[in-house]
Amino acid sequence: MIMHDDQVDVTAETVATLIQEQFPQWSGKAIRLLPSTGTVNAIFRIGNDLSARFPLRLADAAETLAFLEQEAQASAELAQVSRFPAPEPVVLGKPGAGYPMPWSVQTWLPGTVASDADPSGSDAFAEDLAVFIAALREAETRGWLFDGEGRGGVLAHHDDWMAKCCAESEGLLDVPRLRQVWSHFRALPRTGADVMSHRDLIPGNVLVAGGRLSGVLDTGGFGAADPALDLVSAWHLLQPGPRKVLRRTLDCGDLEWERGKAWAFEQAMGVVWYYVETNPTMSRMGRRTLDRILESTE
Template sequence: MTMHADQVGVTAETVAALVQEQFPRWSGRTIRPLPSAGTVNAIFRIGDDLSARFPLRQADAGEVLAVLEQEARASAELARTSPFPVPEPVALGAPGAGYPMPWSVQTWLPGTVASDADPSGSYAFAEDLAVFIAALRKAETRGRLFGGEGRGGVLAHHDDWMARCFEESEGLLDVPRLRRLWARFRELPRKGADVMSHGDLIPGNVLVAGDRLGGVLDTGGYGPADPALDLVSAWHLLRPGPREVLRRALDCDDLEWERGKAWAFEQAMGLVWYYVESNPTMSELGRRTLDRLLTSME
């Protein structure tokens, strides 16, 4: 089952043809699709040290190229800042072999994503996660501000999306209770200046090594945002004890912590209904995060 009405299919044969045509130096390498609960890209390994990412949703090729170029710049910048391994951009591919959009190649990071190796009870993992977030917060924004796309700006700007989420979630969730919670979250004031942020610290974007943080994936969204945005990781990734370790390590006051809850809530509400049939792993992530948020407020 496809996840999006406008989803574009891509196969290992297509990838092999694109590599042969555009990057012959990699021809002959084994092409393997990567099983993933990701919702934005289809991912294929090229040999042992590279991965290729193919946007799943149909869009104008020129617009996709601009996005991929920006993501490559952001990933390279984060790689210079991160104290943990992250993928680094290698190349951009062009449409071809029946695939209609540009695509990207990155270095491959070994490890197990947190959705497959649950680190939620690890205090050491929480400490590592705090080190990663703190390093990003210390990086220079160079005068840049949040760009207005997605999460990370003004909570109330998401009212229309949340209204749709509540409507679509009837029969799936306790919508009246969740509406009341959003009514409180959307009013939380913002006091901190933008800081550099990963922007999407969910289990599928975090690698685990033992009970420690092994690396961070999907770094193309790195940029300035609300300091509370990366606190979504507290609710997507951690149980109560490690969650408090993260909070103390980052010295979060009550307002920042509540805004982190709000961003996690906004993301989780969309995951539950949108992916309930097409991507059960992502839908269940949304449910688990909402349960953690609600339990923390009892």
């Protein structure tokens, strides 16, 4: 499914050729495209213990390489501090076989993503999630600050994006009400210093087994951000009861909790309209998150 106007096509045949040319030691391994709700990479499994990630949106090769190098470093650092399994970087591949950008290989983690194995009613999962977030927060920032990319800085800096989301959501959502909600969220003050954060705790990025957290994916965004940012997981992943467990376990105050809700709102507003036709699972996730947020404000 084409999700982006600048999307690059990647096939199993392309991946097999790249493997044979650049990493012949893996050329005998089976290559399978993984069905995924992900929007950034096409993911292929290589044998039983590796996965290859191919950026979907066309970008300058040198810039992509720099990004993938940074992503690999961040993934390695998160794996060291996480109390749950996380993928570890293996190697970076070069452009070739018609694919115009560098790409990455990392270790494969078994499990079922939360999009498919819904843990939203599990108190134990909420406790696990809190343990994971707390471990990241305890990691040294080493002087790093929020890098200005995406969510995790100043809420009001997203006003233009939210205005676009509201305009694109006419006919899909109750836009007047959502504008009022954002007018409240955007004004929430920031008090806490940056902490280390996963930065994208959505259902497709966490693995579940037996109603417990069994692993965490898409860890390349690990970095310094608003302490409230990883609280998006409360709204993307949890029903009210487990949500309270997460809040209690992390000892979140009212302001931090509201800011976490605000970041989840900002993310959900974007995915509903952008993926309504091209990635319905992501769009439905956004709607569900908005419903949870609106229910909590009634």
